[in-house]
Amino acid sequence: MNYFCSVHIQSKKDAEKSFFIVLNNEKDTDKELPNLTKEILLENNSYKEFIAQYKPKLVFADYRVYSTDSEIYASTQDDVFEHLIQSGQATCIGQSEINVDCAKDKHSGRRKKKKSSLVLKVGIVGGAVVLGVSAFGLGNTLGKSQVVSTEKISTENTITDDGMIIPVQAEISPDAEQITISVDRSYSAVPTEDLQLKGEVIDGSAQITLPEFDKTDFFTHVSGYTWGFTTDPDGKKIEYYGGNTYSFSENIKLYRVLVKYGGGSGTKEDPYLIDYFDQLELMGEEKARGYFKQTEDIVFPEWASHKPIDTVNELKSDLQSEYFEYDGNGYAIQNLDNPLFGTVSGAVIKNVNIQNSFINTIEFKDYGFIACKAYNYRYETGNGKTYETGETLIQHCSVSHSAIYAEIPKEETTENVQIVTAPAVVPPDLVEYDEDGNVIEPENIEAAKNGEYAIGAITGLGGQIENCYVTDFGVSASLSDYFLYVGGISGKPANVFNSVVYNFSAQGNIFNAGGIAGSCGGSRMYNPTGKELPDYYGGNIQGCAARKIVITTESSAGGIAGESSTDAENAVISNCYANELTLVSGIFEDNKMIKTGYCGGIIGSDGKEKNGHKIMNTVSTADFSVIGNKKFSDYDETIRLAPDYAFYQENILTVINKNTISPDNPKEIYTGNFIFDITLFGDENGGLAFPSEISDLFEKVYVEGNSDE
Numbered sequence: 001m002n003y004f005c006s007v008h009i010q011s012k013k014d015a016e017k018s019f020f021i022v023l024n025n026e027k028d029t030d031k032e033l034p035n036l037t038k039e040i041l042l043e044n045n046s047y048k049e050f051i052a053q054y055k056p057k058l059v060f061a062d063y064r065v066y067s068t069d070s071e072i073y074a075s076t077q078d079d080v081f082e083h084l085i086q087s088g089q090a091t092c093i094g095q096s097e098i099n100v101d102c103a104k105d106k107h108s109g110r111r112k113k114k115k116s117s118l119v120l121k122v123g124i125v126g127g128a129v130v131l132g133v134s135a136f137g138l139g140n141t142l143g144k145s146q147v148v149s150t151e152k153i154s155t156e157n158t159i160t161d162d163g164m165i166i167p168v169q170a171e172i173s174p175d176a177e178q179i180t181i182s183v184d185r186s187y188s189a190v191p192t193e194d195l196q197l198k199g200e201v202i203d204g205s206a207q208i209t210l211p212e213f214d215k216t217d218f219f220t221h222v223s224g225y226t227w228g229f230t231t232d233p234d235g236k237k238i239e240y241y242g243g244n245t246y247s248f249s250e251n252i253k254l255y256r257v258l259v260k261y262g263g264g265s266g267t268k269e270d271p272y273l274i275d276y277f278d279q280l281e282l283m284g285e286e287k288a289r290g291y292f293k294q295t296e297d298i299v300f301p302e303w304a305s306h307k308p309i310d311t312v313n314e315l316k317s318d319l320q321s322e323y324f325e326y327d328g329n330g331y332a333i334q335n336l337d338n339p340l341f342g343t344v345s346g347a348v349i350k351n352v353n354i355q356n357s358f359i360n361t362i363e364f365k366d367y368g369f370i371a372c373k374a375y376n377y378r379y380e381t382g383n384g385k386t387y388e389t390g391e392t393l394i395q396h397c398s399v400s401h402s403a404i405y406a407e408i409p410k411e412e413t414t415e416n417v418q419i420v421t422a423p424a425v426v427p428p429d430l431v432e433y434d435e436d437g438n439v440i441e442p443e444n445i446e447a448a449k450n451g452e453y454a455i456g457a458i459t460g461l462g463g464q465i466e467n468c469y470v471t472d473f474g475v476s477a478s479l480s481d482y483f484l485y486v487g488g489i490s491g492k493p494a495n496v497f498n499s500v501v502y503n504f505s506a507q508g509n510i511f512n513a514g515g516i517a518g519s520c521g522g523s524r525m526y527n528p529t530g531k532e533l534p535d536y537y538g539g540n541i542q543g544c545a546a547r548k549i550v551i552t553t554e555s556s557a558g559g560i561a562g563e564s565s566t567d568a569e570n571a572v573i574s575n576c577y578a579n580e581l582t583l584v585s586g587i588f589e590d591n592k593m594i595k596t597g598y599c600g601g602i603i604g605s606d607g608k609e610k611n612g613h614k615i616m617n618t619v620s621t622a623d624f625s626v627i628g629n630k631k632f633s634d635y636d637e638t639i640r641l642a643p644d645y646a647f648y649q650e651n652i653l654t655v656i657n658k659n660t661i662s663p664d665n666p667k668e669i670y671t672g673n674f675i676f677d678i679t680l681f682g683d684e685n686g687g688l689a690f691p692s693e694i695s696d697l698f699e700k701v702y703v704e705g706n707s708d709e
Contacts, residue, residue: 001067001068001069002022002067002068002069002070002071002072003022003023003024003033003034003065003066003067003068003093004020004021004022004023004065004066004068004072004081004090005020005021005023005036005063005064005065005066006018006019006020006063006064006066006081006085007019007020007021007036007041007044007046007047007061007062007063008061008062008063009047009050009059009060009061009062010059010060010061011054011056011057011058011059011060013054013056015050015053015054015056017046017049017050019044019046019047019078020076020078020081021036021040021041021044022072022073022074022076023035023036023040023065024247024249033065033093033094034065035065035094035096036063036065036096036098037098038098038100038105039203041061041098041100042100042105047059051102056102057101057102058099058100058101058102059099059100059102060097060098060099060100061097061098061099061100062095062096062097063095063096063097063098064092064094064095065092065093065094065095066084066085066090066091066092066093067090067091067093068084068089068090068091069089070084070089070090071269071270072084072269073264073269073270075264075270075271075273075293075295076269076270077268077269080268080269159214161188161190162185162187162188162220163213163214163217163219163220163221163227164195164211164212164213164214164242165211165212165213165214165242165243166195166211167209167210167211167212167243169197169198170199170200172198172199172200173200176200176201177200177201178198178199178200178201178206179198179199179201179205179206179208179248179249179250179251180196180197180198180251181196181197181198181199181208181210181248181251181252181253181254182194182195182196182197182251182252182253182254183195183196183197183210183211183229183253183254183256184233184253184254184255184256185256187256194253195211197209197210197211199248204249205247205248205249206247206248206249207245207246207247208245208246208248209243209244209245210229210240210241210242210243210244210245210246210254211242211243212242212243213226213227213228213242213243215276222258223278223281223282224260224261224278224279224281224282224285225258225259225260225261225279225282226238226241226258226259226261226262226263226273226275226276226279227242227256227257227258228240228241228242228256228257228259228263229241229242229254229255229256229257230254230255230257231252231253231254231255232255233255235255235257236257236259237257237259237263237265238257238259238263240254241263260272260282261273261274261279261282261283261292262274262275262276262279262295264291264293266289266290266291266292267290267291268291268325271290271291271292271293271325271327272290272291272292272293273292273293273294273295274292274293274294274295274298275294275295275296275298276296276298277298277299277300277301277304277306278304280298280306280309280333280340281306281307283309283311284307284308284309284310287310287311287312288309288311288324288326289311289322289323289324290323290324290325291323291325291327292324292325292326292327293326293327293329294326294327294328294329294331294333294351294352295329295331296331297331297332297333297334298331298332298333298334299333299334299335300333300334300335300336300337301335302335305337305338306336306337306338306340307338308338308339308340308341308342308372309340309341309342310341310342310343310344311324311341311344311345311347312343312344312345312375312377313345313346313347313377313389322346322389323346324344324346324347324348325347325348325349325350326341326347326348326349326350326352327350327351328349328350328351328352328353328397329351330351330353330696330700331353332353332354332355332700333352333353333354333355333357334354334355334356334357335356335357336354336357336359336369336402337357337358337359337360338359339359339367339368339369339370339371339372339460340352340354340369340370340371341370341371341372342371342372342373343371343372343373343374343375344371344373344374344375344392345374345375345376345377345389345392346376346377346389346390346391346392347374347392347393348392348393348395349370349371349392349393349394349395349397350393350394350395350396350397351395351396351397352370352397352398353397353398353399353400353697353700353701354369354370354397354398354399354400354402355399355400355401355402355701356400356401356402357369357399357402358402358403358404358405359403359404359405360405360407361404361405361406362406362407362408362409362479363406364406364452364453364479364481365453365460366453366454366455366460366461366491367404367406367453367454367455367456367460367491368455368456368457368458368459368460368461368490368491369399369402369404369457369458370394370397370399370457370458370459370463371392371394371458371459371460371463372459372460372461373459373460373461373462374391374392374394374459374461374462374463374494375389375392375462375526375530376388376389376390376391376392376462376494376523376524376525376526377389377525377526377527377528378525378526378527378533378535379527379528388525391462391463391464391494391523391538392462392463392464393463393464393466394458394459394463394464394465394466394468395465395466395467395468396466396467396468396693396694396697397458397468397469398468398469398470398471398697398700398701399457399458399470399471399473400469400470400471400472400473400701401471401472401473401701402457402472402473403473403474403475403476404455404474404475404476405476406455406475406476406477406478406479406483406508407476407477407478407479407508408478408479408480449481449482449554450481450482451481451482451483451484451511452481452482452483452484453483453484453485453491454483454484454485454486454487454490454491454492454518454519455475455477455483455485455486455487455491455518456486456487456488456489456490456491456493456517456518457470457473457488457489457490457501457504458470458489458490458493459489459490459491459493460490460491460492461490461491461492461493462490462492462493462494462523463490463493463494464493464494464495464497464538465489465490465493465494465495465496465497465499466496466497466498466499466693467497467498467499467691467693467694467697468489468496468499468500468694468697469499469500469501469502469694469697469698469701470488470489470499470500470501470502470504471501471502471503471701472502472503472701473488473501473503473504473505474504474505474506475505475506475507475508475510475513476506476507476508477506477507477508477509477510478508478509479509480509481509482509482510482511482554483509483510483511483518484511484512484518484519485511485512485513485517485518485519485562485563486506486510486512486513486514486518486553486562487513487514487515487516487517487518487519487561487562488501488504488514488515488516488517488546488549489501489516489517489544490516490517490518491517491518491519492517492518492519492521492523493517493520493523493538494522494523494537494538494539495522495538495539495540495541495542496516496517496520496540496541496542496544497540497541497542497543497544498542498543498544498673498691498693498694499516499543499544499691499694500544500545500546500547500681500690500691500694501515501516501544501545501546501547501549502546502547502548502681503547503548504546504548504549504550505549505550505551506550506551506552506553507550507551507552508552509554510552510553510554511553511554511555511556511562512553512555512556512557512562512563512604512605512607513551513553513556513557513558513562513604514546514551514557514558514559514560514561514562514563514603514604515546515547515549515551515558515559515560515578515581516541516544516546516560516561516576517541517560517561517562518561518562518563519561519562519563519564519607520539520540520541520560520561520563520564520566520571520573520603520613521539521563521564521565521566521567521568521607521609522536522537522538522539522540522566522567522568522571523536523537523538524536524537524567525537536566536567536568537568538566538568538571539566539568539571539613540571540572540573541560541561541572541573541574541576542572542573542574542575542576542660542670542672543574543575543576543656543670543672543673543674543691544560544575544576544691545576545577545578545674545688545689545690545691546559546560546576546577546578546579546581547578547579547580547688548580549578549580549581549582549583550582551581551582551583551584551585552584552585553584553585553597553604554585554586554587554597555585555597555598555604555605556585556597556598556599556600556604556605556628556629557583557584557585557597557598557599557600557604557628558578558583558599558600558601558602558603558604558605558628559578559579559581559583559600559601559602559620559621559624560573560576560578560602560603560618561573561602561603561604562603562604562605563603563604563605563606563607564603564605564606564607564612564613564627564632564633565606565607565608565609565610565611565612565613565631565632565633566609566611566613567609567610567611568611569611569664570611570614570662570663570664571611571613571614572613572614572615572616572660572662572663573602573603573613573614573615573616573618574614574615574616574617574618574660574670575616575617575618575656575657575658575660575670575671575672575674576602576618576619576656577618577619577620577647577652577656577689578601578602578620578621579619579621579642579644579647580621580644581601581621581623581624583599583600583604583624584599585597585598585599585604585628598628598629599624599628600620600624600625600626600627600628600629601620601621601622601623601624601625601626601641602615602618602620602626602627602635602639603615603626603627603628603633604628604629605627605628605629605631606627606629606630606631606632606633609632610632611632612631612632612633612634613632613633613634614633614634614635614636614663615627615633615634615635615636615639616635616636616638616639616660617638617639617655617656617658617660617672618635618638618639618640618655618656619639619640619641619642619646619647619652619655619656620639620640620641620642621641621642621643621644622641622642622643626639626641638655638658640655645685647688647689648682648685648686648687648688650676650689652674652689653672653674653675653676653689656672656674656689657671657672657673657674658671658672659671660672672691673691673692673693674689674690674691674692675689675690675691675692675695676688676689677690677695680695680698680699681698
């Protein structure tokens, strides 16, 4: 039988939150049923997040304890627990409440341990673990006092030959009740005794920290896999993770077990766990399928290079086997040198935070830190059935203090070496003369510039992007070919909703760039071989803001989108604003503009597609026209041209939070969800509006100061 509890906590000022906690299922249920204690509540991550966000003085917790025969884990998602309750697969066996005085109960309620003699000394002699005292036998009765060694313990962790980092043991009173955890080491090449870890019993259990496995040890670490512990000698799953502290109520023996990734089985109820950089590499090698959940911040070592993960739905009849979801769980990934994902289709990527990462490349292709390109594939069978992967959904992600450099490295040249270029030789039979016999010089025709591919912080090409935040992001392109689209969120997305870009710059060989998207032309369908199909969709940008945007392009630059118009029907840009814009577009020669491009506060220029965009309920800076080059797109009377100071006034919400009715369906209404909070988004001039859905992302971004080196 397994046990969990549903918890509802509330502060004195009516802030509230609900979540689930898996209880210790190891108890002897004939004697005592598991229950929620204040100590368990205080250590729960959801509770800690509530305290950090609202900083209450008092917290009132109501909870119910449930039993179920279904397998549940600490990583099980809330909707699974709710399904167990609603379907009757979980039975309520009790309920109660806990009141927490946050100042008084800031730390765990365990009583302070007495200073006394120590339990254990662990050292390495000739490759074997030497214990300072004889260990408990597993048959010892729980609660008996034991006389142990009074030798002092080492003040540093011990690293063994098999890669285990044995933690320093806590002091235990000689007459205290103790629990012993034995760690099997019979696998060792050198005969080695079991490792004995002891803890003092307090309130019926002992807190014991298990040995950690050294992932930097090349000879003991298995790349992409994780060592852990299980109570079953033949177990295949990790029950206890190394380096963690657990509460034990009885003596047990643990066995080492190796699992793929950080554990899990890849199902929705038990996702694969990701907590180390080389597990991301294994995902790429195995063309990841299933559910994945990140459980720690991941920092790539300076020497490690990431290979983008491709996960493409192959449109098999068993759609579930093709499903892919990566949940970053709010943790960060730092020091990436390549996009996290390469080509994806029909995927869900959410809660990923890319920080302090830089891509330096000479390859001419699509780039995005979350994904390079997202495709939507369709396959039609001979009997009329149609299979479709669907658009990749990217939700609640952020990219901060990162850049993409598509540049050819400068070649070193020897000083004082004069390079002489011979004049072109024209064959005599190709020389042309005018009526007076003078040679006609050929016209200097500029070679056509190749424009292709897209760059963005979230995606290069494609993807339905929702509730994302980008800050301190830059693109510099100096390859011989030109990037067609560059955007703060995406080069050319399917749609973008409720997202913000702050402090974005793009310069170099770029045709079109915008604060949110290089192009809002939307996406199209592809067949399984990658051939384009005549089906278009998307092209909408709604509920977005772009601030402090610096763009230099050759064709068009816009506060929201560089280029508009689409082959999809009834696309809209609504409930947006863009301010603090520095937009320059045109062709330069010897630092002089010889051909002017187009700049607009919302759209730089319409493109060549057949349908324009409708702009509604949007605020554009008065420094630019709404659309730099208007052919097909248009805007209505709900558009406001505002000076810089007006963006700091809360009445802007009367425009950007208005209802926008879909041109496709009058029953579909988009409503802006902007709010003000100067502590999260603003400057010395005041607060600025942002979508409420991204409030927590402001605290997750990471900015590292640049050195002068």
